[in-house]
Amino acid sequence: MDDANHEGAEQPRATGRCECGGVRYQVSGRLRPVVHCHCMPCRRITGHHMAATAARRADLQLESESTLAWYDRTPETRYGFCNRCGATLFWTASDKPSTIAIAGGTLDQPTGLRTVLAIYTDQAADFHSLDAALDSFPLDQPDDHRTWPGSEGGS
Ligand SMILES: [Zn+2]
Numbered sequence: 001m002d003d004a005n006h007e008g009a010e011q012p013r014a015t016g017r018c019e020c021g022g023v024r025y026q027v028s029g030r031l032r033p034v035v036h037c038h039c040m041p042c043r044r045i046t047g048h049h050m051a052a053t054a055a056r057r058a059d060l061q062l063e064s065e066s067t068l069a070w071y072d073r074t075p076e077t078r079y080g081f082c083n084r085c086g087a088t089l090f091w092t093a094s095d096k097p098s099t100i101a102i103a104g105g106t107l108d109q110p111t112g113l114r115t116v117l118a119i120y121t122d123q124a125a126d127f128h129s130l131d132a133a134l135d136s137f138p139l140d141q142p143d144d145h146r147t148w149p150g151s152e153g154g155s
Helices: 040-046
Strands: 014-017 023-027 034-037 050-056 060-065 068-072 077-082 088-093 099-103 115-119 135-137
Touching: 040 050, 040 077, 040 088, 050 088
Parallel strands: 034 115, 115 135
Antiparallel strands: 014 023, 023 060, 034 050, 050 099, 068 077, 077 088, 088 099
């Protein structure tokens, strides 16, 4: 490779982008396991369901955001998307200001992630086969899935 070593620069945990490349990002810290959200807004916005990991906002670095736009679905929640290729990229909630959900399909492969949970399964499309191997909650997870499921630092 011709690239010089970036001394001191930490290898990002993950990189990702929208389909056209107008939005590119890096994540330097942990990524949450993937959660499938079948709520109606996620169903309509993604065309099926959201499959999202999450990161601390401070760990997300936007390398390119020239086509990043935000859809304020409610005063509290909004979806980040590419206004050129239409990719769904991000989801944020005002009650979780330090966290950002990232549409898992926008990550470069391999992600090293696995899916652990499905939520709002009562709103899943009737053509969707729910995965019996996943924990499912008809509404939101009792413990907020948008932070970090499972114990962080304990087992
Ligand atoms: Zn794009």
